[in-house]
Every structure is written in C-alpha cells, then in structure tokens.
Amino acid sequence: MTIQGVPVYPGKPCPHSTGSGCDDYANRPKDPCINFNCGWVIDNSPLPDWMKPENAKVIVIFNKTTWRNLPVDVAVPVGRRIPPRALNWLKSFAAQHGRPLLFSEQVKENGVYQREQLFSAHGPPEFQAHITRLLSEGKPLW
Numbered sequence: 001m002t003i004q005g006v007p008v009y010p011g012k013p014c015p016h017s018t019g020s021g022c023d024d025y026a027n028r029p030k031d032p033c034i035n036f037n038c039g040w041v042i043d044n045s046p047l048p049d050w051m052k053p054e055n056a057k058v059i060v061i062f063n064k065t066t067w068r069n070l071p072v073d074v075a076v077p078v079g080r081r082i083p084p085r086a087l088n089w090l091k092s093f094a095a096q097h098g099r100p101l102l103f104s105e106q107v108k109e110n111g112v113y114q115r116e117q118l119f120s121a122h123g124p125p126e127f128q129a130h131i132t133r134l135l136s137e138g139k140p141l142w
C-alpha cells in the first residue's frame, strides 16, 4: 500500500508506525487507514478468539470485494505464510458460508521480503479460474 505517497510493504513499515501504534493517528489518511476494517475488531466478527491476528498470524478483511454477487474475503499473513490451522479455519468458513476467499503469501527472496504478494483463490472452480485470469492479465483482484 501507499501511505501519503510512501510505499509500504513487508520489511518497510509505514513511516508513522511506532511499532506499537501510529504517531499521527489523528491525521491518518482515509485510504487505506480509516477505511481499513480488520476482521478481528469489526462488530459481530465471526472469528474465534484464537484467530486474533497476533496469535493466528493472519489478518482477515471481510467483504473486500464481490464475485457474482457473493462476498469475497481476503486474508493476508502476519509473516510469510498464513499458518495451516488458521488457513484451514478460513477455508472451512468460506465453504460453510459460500464466501470465496483470497489469501496471500509474502514473497521473500534472499531473506528479504519483496513488495509482491502471491495470491491464491479458494472457492468454486469458476472463481479460481476468474482469479487466475486476472492474475495472468496483471489486473487488480479488487
């Protein structure tokens, strides 16, 4: 993401990050900061207690986009990959509730995180094909 013109990605935190908070919270930009809805803190979050990001090592954004009128959720790792327990929970939730899921893995080369993330799709085969096509065409996923 870009914060006030500064690229931010794994290994390159936001210049306003103190490591435990934001040093300019009152002036944080609307997009993405104010608009960001962490799936853990939203009202009536379906995430169980153990899926708190600092424990489960995943950040979930519900309703990030839609596909054929279905809500699509997005999950990104805290670290390189979403741990299997958390990813399995998310896949099961997606299947039970008919919510296609996009999840990512951070790209790391020579021990250094890159800007890119590798996205995978979980859900109906048509959804997976749709995401594969968007990725191959270099188009945004949402």
Ligand code: SF4
Binding pocket: 003, 014, 015, 016, 017, 018, 021, 022, 023, 024, 025, 028, 029, 033
């Ligand atoms: S809330 Fe503050 S620290 Fe977090 S991304 Fe926004 S400006 Fe940066």
